Amino acid sequence: MATQLAPESMYRNDEGMGIWEHRGKVAAVGVGHSPTARRWDGKAETSVGAWSILALRRAIEDAGVSPDQVDGLVIVPVTTTGAFWPEDTPVPMDIVNSFNRTGDPLDGIAQLSSEWLLNNMPELTNVNFTMYGAGCMSNALNVASQAIGDGLTHTCLVLKAWHNLEGRYYQSGANAHDAIPGTAALKSLWGAPACYGTALQFAEYCRKYGKTHDMMAPFMTNSRRNGLMFPEGYWAQHRPEELTAEDYEYARWIAKPANLFDNDIPIMMAGAYLFTTAERAQDMKQKPVYILNHASSNAMPRSLTPTLDEVEAETAKTGRKIYEGAGITAADLSFENMYDGFTEFHQFHIEGLGYRGIKFGEALDFYQTDISIEGPNPVSPSGGNIGSGRSRVWLHTDSIQQLQGRAGARQVTGVKPEIAVSGGPMPLGGNYTVWSATPD
Amino acid sequence: MVKQGIVPDELTKPFFDAANDERLVIQNCTACDRLQHPPAPACSQCGSGDGLEWKEMSGRGKIYNYGVVYDTPVRLLQVTQPFNVAVIMLDDDPGIQMYSHLPGTPPDDVPVGASVEVIFEATANDQKVPEWRVVD
Numbered sequence: 001m002a003t004q005l006a007p008e009s010m011y012r013n014d015e016g017m018g019i020w021e022h023r024g025k026v027a028a029v030g031v032g033h034s035p036t037a038r039r040w041d042g043k044a045e046t047s048v049g050a051w052s053i054l055a056l057r058r059a060i061e062d063a064g065v066s067p068d069q070v071d072g073l074v075i076v077p078v079t080t081t082g083a084f085w086p087e088d089t090p091v092p093m094d095i096v097n098s099f100n101r102t103g104d105p106l107d108g109i110a111q112l113s114s115e116w117l118l119n120n121m122p123e124l125t126n127v128n129f130t131m132y133g134a135g136c137m138s139n140a141l142n143v144a145s146q147a148i149g150d151g152l153t154h155t156c157l158v159l160k161a162w163h164n165l166e167g168r169y170y171q172s173g174a175n176a177h178d179a180i181p182g183t184a185a186l187k188s189l190w191g192a193p194a195c196y197g198t199a200l201q202f203a204e205y206c207r208k209y210g211k212t213h214d215m216m217a218p219f220m221t222n223s224r225r226n227g228l229m230f231p232e233g234y235w236a237q238h239r240p241e242e243l244t245a246e247d248y249e250y251a252r253w254i255a256k257p258a259n260l261f262d263n264d265i266p267i268m269m270a271g272a273y274l275f276t277t278a279e280r281a282q283d284m285k286q287k288p289v290y291i292l293n294h295a296s297s298n299a300m301p302r303s304l305t306p307t308l309d310e311v312e313a314e315t316a317k318t319g320r321k322i323y324e325g326a327g328i329t330a331a332d333l334s335f336e337n338m339y340d341g342f343t344e345f346h347q348f349h350i351e352g353l354g355y356r357g358i359k360f361g362e363a364l365d366f367y368q369t370d371i372s373i374e375g376p377n378p379v380s381p382s383g384g385n386i387g388s389g390r391s392r393v394w395l396h397t398d399s400i401q402q403l404q405g406r407a408g409a410r411q412v413t414g415v416k417p418e419i420a421v422s423g424g425p426m427p428l429g430g431n432y433t434v435w436s437a438t439p440d
Numbered sequence: 441m442v443k444q445g446i447v448p449d450e451l452t453k454p455f456f457d458a459a460n461d462e463r464l465v466i467q468n469c470t471a472c473d474r475l476q477h478p479p480a481p482a483c484s485q486c487g488s489g490d491g492l493e494w495k496e497m498s499g500r501g502k503i504y505n506y507g508v509v510y511d512t513p514v515r516l517l518q519v520t521q522p523f524n525v526a527v528i529m530l531d532d533d534p535g536i537q538m539y540s541h542l543p544g545t546p547p548d549d550v551p552v553g554a555s556v557e558v559i560f561e562a563t564a565n566d567q568k569v570p571e572w573r574v575v576d
Binding site (some may be wrong): 111168169171175176177178179180181182183185186187188189190191192193194196200203204207252253255256257258300302303304305307349350 | 443444445446447448449451452455456476477478480484494500505506507508509510511512513514515516517522523525527535536537538539540541548552563564565569
């Protein structure tokens with residue numbers, strides 16, 4: 001039977017659901033990453049499929065389980081960064097056929113199925129539960145957490161992988177055509193790039209609260225600094241360059257008020273985790289990191305693009321859901337790893353959380369204080385997508401590693417790492433996980 | 441500034457046919473008495489597809505917000521960068537938004553909150569599309 005997309009019933013979308021019924025009963029015990037690259041070099045061993053296998057095997061090894069103990073696999077089948085296989089370019093069948101392929105030749109090259117992974121990981125002999133999360137690792141984590149809690153699987157791999165191809169992203173396909181379908185035209189005809197919606201919300205935010213774009217600079221330099229201490233990340237591996245406030249302020253605009261650095265750099269990578277029950281986690285190699293709650297936002301804007309009012313209402317609601325299900329308050333958060341790619345999302349997320357007591361309109365002032373990993377108020381200690389490239393994975397990996405005490409040079413020192421929250425991407429439309437060093 | 445051509449589909453044909461007649465119409469759910477844009481097969485509030493109709497608008501609105509695009513992914517528009525992309529809210533219902541290049545308004549010189557009126561602009565395949573200009 002083909003793997004299905006997770007049903008809506010697996011997500012915690014609503015307020016008033018109370019404490020999550022599996023609070024503290026699911027744990028992350030293994031982390032695995034592939035290397036990173038800016039774009040695919042066309043080799044089999046660096047394809048998105050090959051790197052997914054590598055990340056999964058590393059997560060299994062990190063957890064210290066044997067592959068035959070794995071009985072679940074939750075992945076995100078979409079792997080694009082915005083690059084799609086060109087219509088006029090033949091699929092490289094020598095690469096496709098170097099794996100145990102499925103019926104779709106792009107499987108393992110520009111998308112991913114659980115069937116393809118299981119065909120190419122013969123050591124996974126006992127996987128009897130597979131499911132797809134939509135879009136992001138944040139989504140797949142919610143699905144895996146609920147599946148383990150519900151007893152659908154007890155030792156489950158979770159994967160998100162990304163392919164990136166030659167050329168500038170989103171510039172192929174319909175955007176290169178002379179005419180487009182009517183439904184798409186109502187949104188895309190005006191030529192706004194991907195960051196435009198966030199830039200709009202940020203523009204309204206600045207007008208409403210009297211803030212300016214340059215006030216983002218401390219967040220940017222902090223994120224790159226943290227990213228350069230993330231050895232699994234793109235900037236640390238390939239371009240170990242600091243970002244200065246001047247670099248940021250004088251960068252070219254993409255969609256003003258969002259500039260080049262407000263956009264995360266598209267990369268290739270795969271990230272994987274091993275989740276299991278809290279009970280079973282006791283016997284594994286790594287210190288378990290327990291999941292206190294998962295929460296989701298499935299809100300839609302009234303019309304074409306979310307207004308600031310819609311954004312603030314939804315992030316506040318998401319914050320309430322996150323805390324309610326975990327049985328915690330904002331004061332319990334040791335740090336936050338909310339989404340940042342585009343950067344101008346981040347202040348919406350942390351204001352919705354009320355992180356360190358900040359209210360709407362206060363995040364950019366908060367950025368002017370000590371937000372470093374050494375201080376009492378760490379902001380995005382992972383460095384996020386801005387610090388390590390577009391994966392939507394670093395925020396989760398860092399939360400796990402911080403609570404395990406193995407974040408290396410990135411380890412927070414100004415606070416005791418006990419409870420963290422990570423997730424995203426959109427203020428309207430995201431998935432969140434609350435992590436804890438202890439199950440209660 | 442020539443936009444990509446448009447091939448109306450089943451959902452959007454009434455909208456674009458009206459644009460060719462220089463009329464602005466928006467989908468309306470008669471059961472909820474609620475406008476929605478972009479159009480959808482069912483009302484986003486009550487979920488019914490039975491009571492959807494197309495309602496003519498006054499063609500007046502306000503500039504709610506804008507960004508200035510310096511790096512568009514759309515090939516046909518790259519020669520005209522930078523350009524405004526504004527969000528218009530209709531006077532008939534400020535919850536309904538439409539995008540606009542604001543022809544006649546210089547990039548980044550956009551009067552947020554100003555009144556605008558609809559005009560109709562031909563795209564690359566002569567299909568007309570609603571655009572908006574600032575009312576003096």
